[in-house]
């Protein structure tokens with residue numbers, strides 16, 4: 140589709156973000172990682188209710204996952220993770236030298252199926268990575284209990300879930316390790332970016348060093364406009380830090396989240412649910428809108444009609460998506476051998492409908508009208 144009328148997702152940025160970026164460029168002139176990043180981390184910490192020292196901003200959500208994994212496990216260690224996630228999750232685990240072990244999901248929430256994960260535990264299993272699919276953390280208490288029972292670390296891929304709450308606490312604030320994405324279309328954006336949040340000071344220090352080539356304790360100096368010349372490096376590092384420009388954009392977005400973006404996403408998702416809850420041939424996933432601030436709006440289209448629905452929406456210049464192609468079906472991560480029945484069945488039914496704060500209530504009604512008419516089993520061809 141060349142020019143969709145209703146886009147699947149998009150950045151909601153404008154004058155405030157442009158002014159913030161130009162403040163860094165014109166007034167400050169230091170474009171690397173400096174005081175603006177320190178301020179973003181402080182504000183993220185305040186928002187989440189954790190100490191700023193627990194928050195490390197990095198260049199992307201993928202970098203956040205890679206650095207978190209590298210800080211937690213040793214090369215060759217296995218991590219239990221649902222196959223049904225963005226390929227970034229799997230690539231980041233692999234980039235850190237760990238082995239992503241593809242697990243099935245629970246069909247009601249598309250979160251990791253712990254019974255399946257239990258069967259895939261080996262002596263090399265060191266961590267479990269829940270993916271908060273469509274921003275829903277699922278039964279996070281059960282995941283932490285599962286990890287405690289087996290001596291595993293928990294690294295949350297919370298790329299979808301910035302701004303969400305679970306048991307009354309912000310996602311990330313009670314995590315072992317949580318990874319956020321601030322890419323262009325997530326709940327807030329910094330242009331590109333991400334963050335690792337952890338209460339474990341050793342993991343936090345490893346992430347902060349690794350984002351700056353492994354140079355030990357360099358972050359604090361850079362926040363004060365200094366840097367290290369005589370330093371030591373003892374672990375693998377990268378250039379995965381966040382720039383002051385991106386931090387300035389992120390700070391502006393953070394200030395808009397609870398006032399603007401979160402209520403809009405929750406209201407639009409609520410409208411989808413009201414319009415499609417009883418639609419023949421359509422199934423919704425369980426979620427808790429409000430605490431869950433949805434990043435995407437996936438639904439199931441039953442009876443083999445997903446592609447027909449998709450085509451009718453595209454014909455009306457309404458963009459859709461499929462979140463996601465399961466990773467075990469990719470050559471790199473399992474060679475394409477089917478082995479996860481729930482995941483594979485869902486992959487044929489998944490359809491993501493437009494969701495971002497620029498979608499209107501009328502847009503949702505139009506989308507749902509088409510979905511209802513084409514998804515219905517008695518539709519005459």
Ligand SMILES: *Cc1c(COP(=O)(O)O)cnc(C)c1O
Pocket residue numbers: 199200201202224225227228270296298299319320321322332333
């Ligand atoms: C977006 C995303 C990532 C990666 O974040 P980037 O900032 O795009 O690198 C990782 N996992 C999931 C589930 C995502 O949706």
